[in-house]
Amino acid sequence: MFERFRKRLTGAAIALAMVAVASGAAGAYQGGAVANGGAIDGVVVYDGTPPPMKRLEISKDRDVCGAHPLYDQSLMVAPDGGIANAVVTLPDLQKGEPIKLLEGVVFDQKGCQYAPHLIAFPAGSTIKIINSDGILxxxxxxxxxxxxxxxxxxxxxxxxxxxxxxxxxxxxxCDAHNWMEGWWYAAPNPYYAVTDAHGRFSIRNVPPGTYMIEVWQEKLGTAREQVVVPAAGVANVKFTLKPR
Ligand SMILES: [Cu+2]
Incomplete structure (x- = not known):
């Protein structure tokens, strides 16, 4: 009797452990072959007059940091309205092409600014933080x-x-230079893109289906839309972000 009870307990413990593993893996992404992958082409634009770029005040290490004028890069809007450095993701997508971790995504400290201002990569990747300036x-x-x-x-x-x-x-x-600001964006799956200087982005080899597509920009926040990705076709998405 006791033996049976013990076995039941063990069984319950195993069942509990399995639940724990399953819930721990709830956000896990599954990579594999994608059949008839489609693409999402899009643009992220600013709703309003493009703001002028603000020049940064250089208060320290002027010989290195003040050699060229530095500008606030937190919101870069092209004359055509396109917003640079917005990150577009399909955060709910759980299954698709395998994640390719990046080894050594370059994030340089150059002229007392981060270059590039923003890097995006799949979570689990390694960033190579470089000091090109030769100062602290x-x-x-x-x-x-x-x-x-x-x-x-x-x-x-x-x-x-x-x-x-x-x-x-x-x-x-940077604790040495208070004007230095940059961003690291670790994406949950391989489906992410950073907008170019004209706000354009492209995400490829997406399993056909309906998804929530999200854009995030450091100053303007987050916006979401639904996108239907056709088999072997292209979906077009336009995000218009308002100043806040
Ligand atoms: Cu610094």
Whole structure:
């Protein structure tokens, strides 16, 4: 009798453990072959007059940082209205082409600005933080899901590598230069794109279906739409973001 009870308990424990694994894997993405993949071509535009770029005030290390005028890159709108550096994702997509982790996404500190201003990559990828300036930079992330990165990088330390394991949009600042700001965007699956200078983006090899498509921009926030991706066809999406 006791033996039977013990077995039942063990069975219950195993069942509980399986539930735990299953719920832990609830957000897990499954990669595999995609049949008749379609594409999403789109544009992200600004609703209003493109704002002028603000020149940054350089208060330190002027010999290196003040060699060229620096501008606030948090909202770059082209004369045609296109918004650069917006990230477009299909966050609910659970199954599609395999995730290709990136090893060494370059995030440079050059002329006391981050170059590029924003990088996007699948979560689990590794960032190569470079110090091209030869002066002290001190990277400090405002992560909430991933561990905070807070590391001084003296001029002689050319590279620091950091892996961002979980999906998150992370603001990056420099504790040595208060005007430096950049972003790391860790996407939950391989379906993400960063808009070009004219706000254009393209996402390819999407399994045919209906999805929620999301755009995120650091100053303008998030907007969502529904998109129907046809088999071996192209869906067009236009996002219009309002100033806030
Ligand atoms: Cu710095």
């Amino acid at each position: 930079h001190s990277i400090h992330t405002e992560s909430t899901i991933n561990p905070v990165v807070d590391m001084a990088q003296p001029g002689f330390k050319k590279t620091i590598s950091v892996t961002v394991a979980k999906p998150e949009a992370i603001k990056v600042t």
